[in-house]
Structures are given as structure tokens and as C-alpha cells.
Amino acid sequence: MPFHVELGGTRAVSLGMADEATGLEEVVEPWVGNVISELAEVCKGHTSIGSLNQGMRLPEANKRPIRSSSPTDEEKKMEDGDLVPFNSRSTGVRTIRALMSIPITDPLPDVPNSELPTMVSSLSSCRLIDETTRDRSESLAAENMTVSSASSGFLFTASRPYESKILNARYLTKTNTACAAKVAEVLDGGDGKLVEALDMYSHHFPLSEDKNGKRVIEMTMSLPDDFTLEYEPGDSVGMIVPNSRDSIGFVLEMLLRNHGIQRSQSISVDEGDPVTVEEALRTTVDLSGTMKKKRLLLLANFAKDAEEERALRLLSRASKPGEPDLYDTFVEQQRRSVVDILHEFPSAQSISLEGLLGCLTAIPPRYYSVCSSPLKDRQDGNECQVKVAFSVVDFNTPVVQCDVTSGRRVRGLATSRLECVSSPFLSGRQPSAHATLLIFPKPTHEFRLPADISTPLVLIGPGTGIAPFIGFLSHRLAQIASLESTEAAHVASEGTWRGSYELNPDELNISKSDVKGLNVAADYLCKQKTGDVDLFFGCRHSDHDYLYQHELERFRDVGLISNLYTAFSRDDKEHKTYVQTLMLTDETCGKRLVEMITKKQASVYICGDGNAMGRDVQNAIVSLLAKDLMDSGKCETAEQAKSGGIAKIDQMKSFGKFVLDIWS
Template sequence: MSVQIPPPRMLVPESAPFTPEQRAWLNGFFAAVVTADGAPMPLTAAEGAALMPEAAAPALADNDSAPWHDPSLPLDERLAMAAGRPLAPRLMAAMAQQDCGQCGYSCADYANALFLKKEERLTLCAPGGKETARMLRQLAAEIGEAPAAVPVAGDAKPVAGPAGEPGRSRDNPAEAAFLSRRRLNGEGSAKTTWHVEFDLAASGLDYAPGDSFGVFPKNPPALADQVIAMLGARPEGLVRGRPLRDVLIEDVGLGAPPDALFQLFSYVSGGDLRRKARALANGEDPDGDAATLDVLAALHKFPGVRPGAEAFVEALEPLQPRLYSISSSLAANPGRVSLTVDTVRYRIGPRERLGVASTFLGERLGLGETLRVYVQKAHGFRLPADPATPVIMIGPGTGVAPFRAFLQERRAVGEPGRNWLFFGHQRRDHDFFYEDEFAAMRDSGLLTRLSLAWSRDGREKFYVQDRMREVGAELWRWIAEGAHLYVCGDARRMARDVERALVDIVAEAGARSAEEAAAFVAGLKKASRYQADVY
């Protein structure tokens, strides 16, 4: 029996201002998204954008089609790439492009949430810092003027767990107890890196390899005390219903001063100080030192400008949580989670500056103390679904953290796939993190290959990308046999250098032109065979 196919429904009238080709396309599109009973079929943003031509597509950002979605590109280059695009993609171009989840979204979803007015906070992109926040404020002025996007199912959803479940998002953290810390460097190292562990038993949290752990740190009490002294305020004076000292330690950021603080300074000063404060609030750098200022340095820069404690606190940004790649497997460590944390210390002038979270975890947090935490699910950074798939992991320094978790997981659940780890740091004798563990994994056969690179042990610096080039033929064989590649670490230089080395290896060992090799690597990314966790 033959089946009669009904003619396409003409949903766009002949009088509509479209060419015949546009009208035919739109009729096909609307027919595809309307079910037989006339009910609309929900589409994701990516599906809608794929079905609709550029002129008719929802003006939403999409990670997969953004040429600026590269964390190594500076902001001005990303914005130039997005010039002339609809507002939501331009908002996305202002983000840091790391998809770290620290804002609670992916980069594209954060942009879409702002554009659709589902999110009002413009300062959530911590990696983008003040530069991103300023650009978002400029672009946000256009939100009310921009043509409305077509809302589709799945748009702008925060990367979070079930509503109300503690510990599944930054907006609803749980509590975990701090168990232990041990230094991973030898005494002769120029670095201080800690392995820290938390007890998750009371929180009920779980996680998977590739996830990140969010912690809410506290500012150094000594720094809060110096700020209070500069303000001439009383530590016990109430602000927001709590002692000022507690608020400065626990609630607000004391790092890079926000523009709002300089605006406040301009209101309570005059003359040259007022002009200087207004310039800084507008993103100018009248004295060439704006990049070196923190809140305390800003107070020193404006002597005699002392706003009231309440106004001062309201001009500061909330103290943001910090995310760290998880360096353990829950299958191997039930009820526990571990992190690999580099302590940040540096000097500007006579003052030592401290990384807030790194020194909090490495020095100030007492054993047994609890802190607010959450698990940030990975955005496309997962072990292969097939346990027999080989994996190549490239993680210098603290970038090795998720790969320790990968290896622990594959051992704990018995995954048979081959494993190749590239690790590097400054000096072998002082900076070989988890050396005994990795040696045992290699001896047992779990770690098929371990390739090392030490940047300060020889006359010339030697990095993981240099080691990759040395073993390029074997690396290509693994890739040709279906291996998945992972890279974790510095977004600005290391990740770009690793990708450049990979393209060169594909070109040489795979007998391809440079253009074909670049397209091949892009295809690996598209197929989720090349994944990055960068910061």
C-alpha cells in the first residue's frame, strides 16, 4: 500500500516580506518544530541555531560556533572577532572563555542568562576580572535596546544540581571538614604546593573525575586589620548587622579594587584626588599603577580619603569562591576529596601579597574546621565512555590534579584502557608531585607511559610540549588508535603551546599539511577526543 505524503504546510503567507527561497526555508523550519497536533516542539539553543539561517536565528551565544572561544586570546581580540554580532555573542566574547563554571554557568550560558535577563550579576566571571566586568557593564546598557531572542528550551541554565540541594552550586554550598595538608615540593623548591584533603561524610556530596571543588575562602585577618586601621574604624562596629572585621574577613573581596570604590572616593574627596579617583573609576590609569592596586593599596593611594565603614563595604565586591580541579577519585577514596594547591605569594613594593584561597587552604585553615564548599560538575572534561579507550594526559604543575583522579578511577573500577601521562615542573628533585604514586602505577602497568619534562634542570628550558615533540611518532600512533587527549593547566601559554605541538605532530607523523593538521585537531575537539581544563 502506498503512503501519501501530504504537501508541506504553508505557514508563511505569500505576502510576507521574504524571497521565495527564504519563505520556503521558513515554511520548512516551522513545519519541523510544530507537531501534528500543533504543539511546539522544544529545541535547544544549538538546535535552533543550526536549523535557522543567520538572519532568523535566535541571537544567543553558542560555545560551539564562537571563533573567540579561546582562553589564550586577549579581550580586545575576542571582541574584534565578535564585532557586528548580536549582543549575546558579544557578551560571551567578554568572558574569560575558560568554561570553568566559577560563575555557575558556561561562558555562553552566562552571556545568554544576562541577555535574557535571567541573571543580573555582572561580576561573576572571576577569571575575566575587572576587565570583563567593565566590558559587561558597557554591553549591558544595550540589553534593553536589543531585539528579543526567541526563548528555547534549555537556554541559559546554570550549571548546578537540583534546586535546593546543598553543595551542588555556588549559590547553595554545603559544609565540609578540613582533614589534612602535606607539602608536595622538596625543601629546595622555589614553589610551595599543598595536597589538601576534606571529609565529605557530613555533606553527602559526591563527584566524578574531572569535576572541580569550589571553596569559600577567608581573607587574611592581618589584611582586614590593616584596612580597618586605614579607615580609622572600629573592628567591632556593626556593618550589615555584623562586626566590621568579620565582614572584611568573610564577605568581601580585598583584592583588585572595583570601580565602585574609586567612585566612592571621588564623592568624598576633591581637587586632584577627585580627578584621579574618577579616572580610575572610568578604567583609566593616570599614574600607571592601576594593575598593582588592591583595596589596601587603594586606601594608601588616597591619603585622607576615608569614607564611612558601611559605604566602604557596600562599594566592594563579594568575596568569590575559588575552584580547584579535584585530584582524587571517590571510588578510591570514599567520603573524601583532595586538591592540589599552589600557594600564591608575591611582592609589590614593600608589601607581600597573598593568594586568598591558596594561603587560606595551605596555612590558615585549621584541621577539623569546616568551610563552605560545592562541587562544580565538569563541562565536557570526562574519561571516555568506553573503558578500553586509551587516554593521553598532559598536566604540568598543578595541572596534574585531574589526571591523578583519572588514574585512581581507572584502577579502582578496573578500566583496561592504556594511560599515558605527561608531567613537568621546574626541578625533578624538588617538584615531582606524587612521584611515589606514579611510580607504583607505572610498575603495576596502570600507567603505560610516563613522560617527564623539567624546565630548570638543564641549560635550556624544557617543557611538556617539547617532550611531546620528541615522542611525536608514538603519540600519533596512540591518536590513530583512538586515544583521547586531555590537557590541564595554564590557559594563556601552556595550553596554546601544547596545541601547537599537537598540530605539528599530526602534520609530521600523520603526513598532513599544516591546514589539514589544524583541521584534524579541531575535529578531535568536536568529537570530544581533545578536552581541556584550563585556568
């Protein structure tokens, strides 16, 4: 029974639910924006519980009027009696017209406020600073500056990242390194030619070849030698990546042309320390992310052209059932950023610097799964480093016939940059200077190895989802090595050691109780047995993106992995095989999976890219559990068996034995 019901309460506002990958804009943001006003209405008695309006909208009284088109410009009669086309010069407006099948002689429809998202206020404030104020601020900052150390509890965060060096990198895919060698020469001594390097990669890897779009890199980064940044297998590393030079340059030129703002002008954002306009654009706001509806609506308020304003409002409105989703087609599928929107709706380029900062969100950190073990690195003498693995984001957007800029190539801001600056290592050469990155740890509390190494594991990691499991397996291998060392110590404590050294009893400051305690610990560790590990991996091509193939086969050969199941979806063009397909079609595999879960009490971990994968794998496991319940006679109907399978998964989740790490 819900807690509020136990206390005699009644739900005043309906529950809003969504996951981190989907539904945030359509469900969570409106719910957050409306909850206070809705609760106020209920408390005042103006609204009965359960009859609350769905979403607070802008009142019509506050509606910003849509500017009428000037008759002399847009409704002027031509000699043949036709109307002059409405703003046919704007690429964005022409595309919206074509998508909506609206003739160029007709104005775009107005959008009532009731169909628009809740208006949000500016998230950022911006203040211009003169040089005198800047000097005074810097002087005060220097006077108040303190030195942090490990002893003072220093922690690295997104707002205070660690400057790490790239120590090594390699392709995990069978990718040709010829381009990396050429880029390494271009970037030798700095990243001033990063744009040229990115173009070189695009030219060398045309996406007409399927395998070119799948490039996966493992990168090794330095950690502080005072151990103020530590991690465990299962954690992620956050990375702060600046905006691209092209995007920054476009916005700087726009601000100079329209407002006379120089790139070196000092400003304070949200009352923070003074920075230049260029630095603020480089590190503060997200210029590459896909625009959201609320941000498009804010941008519409700065459009000087009436048709462009209408078009931006059309893109901002809520989608209607049965109608084509204009925002999804034009913005989401094409991954249009604020720079793209400003290019295609040029009258909005009059936006002020403060308005721009308010329209955009902060640059989000990029998170990458750790694929190493600090224990294993310590044993190998490679302390103070961490490894991550990532796919280089590089794809073409869908082609839309009436959208002249569709079908364009999109490269990930972070991963494309990382590929470029890692080029020396990718090509097998040492750089003249190590590239640096701003990183910070992102610990996890759920995606952890069981403390007991005898716990069996089922690891399911298609694609780069295998990365954290390489860390898991490396860590367990290091734990086994530690057990072997403990066993040697145990033998020595029994007096059967045959080493070449001697110990003087007088030199050992150990009491009899200490010796007894050490023996008990050694006895316990020596009797520990490692649990079975079944691992599922899937990718497209066995000869291209079988990530960590050598490492996985070695883990299997030494007995760390009990069963290694692989699925390659593109090797057979007629029949695509995924890990969930393997579970359901391979009878031996399916029975083994059920045995691991029901009899061996294995912990199940699922990691990978895409919500569909996580859902499909769970459904496959539920089907296998349901079949087992039917075959054993524990359930009479298929519906009961399915419910039993779902209940088993839910129970495992509640005990932390069924854990997912899914990203989109």
C-alpha cells in the same frame, strides 16, 4: 550558517568575545553594559547596523566636576616665586606623577568621561539595624527555620557551604617541614595567631631562593557521612575563605574614625539577615583582590583631595595604543587591593560603609582540582573524604624604580591560610583540634573520564595540572580492581569456584532470568580491556617539584600508564624543556602522540595553570598532525597541512575528545 541568518535576521550588535581569564573588563563588561542601549538605537532607526558607538560613556552633562585646588593651599607663592608642590604628601599621587613624568609643580591632567569605563551602580545596599530589629529578625528566622536532609534534596553551594574538617595534609614538593612544626605549636588550639604564623612562613622561606616560592600541598578534607556531598574525578572543590585580619582591622578602624561605626554594629546587606559590620567585612566583600578600573572610578568619587581624585581617574581610564599602561604598571602588576589603594590615597578613606560595599565585589570562592577517586577511597575503606592539591601563592611583584612600595611580597589569601592551618599535618603531628573549612562541590560536565575504560587517554598536566589526572588514574585502577572482582564472580557462577564457603540454593532468591542477566554482565565486563594511557608531566626541578613522582611511577610499573613523559624546565639552565618542547623535539614521542590521536582515537586532556601553556601545547599537537599529513602525502602544502591539523583538533573538541581545564 548562523541561526539568525537562517531566519533572515541581521546582526544588530557586533559579537563580543573573551575567555574567562582575559578580556573581561576590556571586552565583556563594556559589551554587557552597552548592548541594551545599542539595540534600542537600532530599533528606533537612529543608528544603522554596524555603525554603533563602541561603548556607552558617561554624558558630559552628568560629569562629576573635578574640585579645583584651593589657591591658598596649592598655588600659594613661595618667597622665591615657586609654586607650592601639589599634594606631595600622598604616596599614590607622587608615584603616579613619577610614572607619568609630571613635575610636582604641575597638576595632574583631567580625564574626560569619554576615556572612562561605563559607570556602574552600587552592587550592595547596606542598612543599619538596632538591637530591637535584630532580635525580631532572629526570632522570625528561628520560627521559619526548616531542617534539611538528603531526602529533602539538600545541596551544598557557595551560599550554603559545608563545614569540613582537615583530616590530613602533606607537601608534594621537597619542602622542609621545620617551619610547619614551629607554626603548629604557635597555632595549637586555634588560629588566633594566624598573622604571626604567616610571618613565620615568610621569614623561613625567603624568595631569594627559587625553590622556596614553589610549595605544593595535598590536603584531605572530610565529607558528610550521609553522602549529601559527592564528587567524581575531574570535579573541583570550591572553598570560602574570609578576608585577612589585617585588612579587616584596617577598614574597621577607618569606619570608626570617619563615621563612628562600631565593629559590633548590626547591619543588613542587600536586605539579608542581620550581621555585624565585622562579619560583613570578613565574609562579604573582597578586600584582597586586585582592584579593577570600574571600582577605582567609584572610589575616586569619595576622594576629598582633588589630586588624588585625578590620580584615581587616571588609573581608571582606558589604555591608549602606544602609551604606557598606567593601570597595568601601578595596579595589576603590583596586585594592589582596595586596602593598598586606601593606604596610598588617604583622602578616599572618607568613603561610607555602603559606598565601600558598592565599590567591591563579593569574595570569590577558590576552586581546587580533586585529586582522588571516591571509588578507590571506598575500596580502601576511606569513605567520606576528598583530596585536593594546590600551589601556595607566594611571590614578589616587579620592582619599579619610582614606586616605593613595588617589589613587595604577595601571599595568596587562601593558600597561605591553608598552609598555616595544615601545619600540624605537614610536620607529621596530630592537631589538638581539627581546623575547619567551608567547602562546596563544583561538578564538571566536560572534564570526565570516558565511560568506556578501553578508551585510550593522553593526559597532559604540567605542575598542579597533574592533580585531576591522579584522580583519573586512581579511579581507573579501582575500576580494574572491580573488573577482577567481577571475573571472580563469573568463575563462581560457572561452578569452578574453590572457595571455603558453601551456598544453599534454597537461600538464593534469584530466578533463572536473573542468573542469565548476571552472566551476560559478567561476560561483558570480563572481556573489557583497558586502553593505553600516555601521560605528560612538566615542572621546574626534578629534585623539588616532581609532583606525585612515586604515584606516577607506580601507575607505570603496574601497567596503567603506558608511557610517562617528563620535562624539567630548570634542570638545564641553558635549554629549558617544557612538555610541548618534548613533543616537538623527541621524534619517538611525537610519532607516538600522533598514533594515539589518529589511529587509537585517544581522548586528550590538558590541565594546568596559564593560558600560554594550553595554547602552546595545542600548537605543538597541530604541528605534529600537520607533519603527519605532509609525510603521508595527504596534503601538498604546509598551509593545507596546518589547516588539517586545526580541523582535527576542532573535530575532537566537538565530540568531547579534546578537553581543556586551564586556569590563570
